[in-house]
Amino acid sequence: MNNKLKELRTALKMTQADLATTLEVSRQTINAIEKGKFDPSLPLAFKFSRLFKLPIEEIFDDEEN
Amino acid sequence: MNNKLKELRTALKMTQADLATTLEVSRQTINAIEKGKFDPSLPLAFKFSRLFKLPIEEIFDDEEN
DNA sequence: ACTAAAAGTTAAGTAAACTTTACATTTTAA
DNA sequence: TTAAAATGTAAAGTTTACTTAACTTTTAGT
Numbered sequence: 355m356n357n358k359l360k361e362l363r364t365a366l367k368m369t370q371a372d373l374a375t376t377l378e379v380s381r382q383t384i385n386a387i388e389k390g391k392f393d394p395s396l397p398l399a400f401k402f403s404r405l406f407k408l409p410i411e412e413i414f415d416d417e418e419n
Numbered sequence: 420m421n422n423k424l425k426e427l428r429t430a431l432k433m434t435q436a437d438l439a440t441t442l443e444v445s446r447q448t449i450n451a452i453e454k455g456k457f458d459p460s461l462p463l464a465f466k467f468s469r470l471f472k473l474p475i476e477e478i479f480d481d482e483e484n
Numbered sequence: 485a486c487t488a489a490a491a492g493t494t495a496a497g498t499a500a501a502c503t504t505t506a507c508a509t510t511t512t513a514a
Numbered sequence: 515t516t517a518a519a520a521t522g523t524a525a526a527g528t529t530t531a532c533t534t535a536a537c538t539t540t541t542a543g544t
Binding site for chain 2: 395414
Binding site: 485486487488489490491492493494495496497498499500501502503504505506507508509510511512513514 | 515516517518519520521522523524525526527528529530531532533534535536537538539540541542543544
């Protein structure tokens with residue numbers, strides 16, 4: 355699944371570690387999701403959504419659309 | 420996490436088994452998610468969203484908002 | 485060029501999503 | 515009211531999301 359996390363994160367001038375702390379996950383989790391190694395859980399997707407003030411659908415792109 | 424799956428599903432006159440087949444998951448998975456036993460993965464949430472033609476946020480309610 | 489911070493990656497483990505099988509209970513309809 | 519369909523539930527297994535720890539590579543600032 356594609357996502358805009360890196361763009362959104364850098365727009366806020368946050369490091370991966372910053373994001374990890376804010377969202378209460380590990381830095382490796384942020385890195386892996388940004389790099390598309392796996393998808394976030396739905397609750398974590400909601401956390402991204404709230405932080406970036408964007409609907410989940412605008413952050414994550416489920417290609418089979 | 421709260422959700423409106425049962426209402427949405429019955430509005431379409433589908434059984435849990437119907438939904439399961441359509442979304443390519445097991446009937447037990449549909450049942451468990453409807454009953455709030457666990458949250459769907461993000462890809463499965465997207466499938467619900469497409470089927471019901473509603474944003475993920477209107478189907479699932481992440482209470483800590 | 486050097487250094488430090490940030491990002492990337494890997495391994496080994498835990499937790500949660502999801503599977504299959506099986507059976508019990510509830511709902512629906514003839 | 516009884517039979518079939520639908521729903522609920524549980525156990526045991528697999529897969530995927532996530533953790534910690536450790537190390538390497540890349541990026542940015544002086």
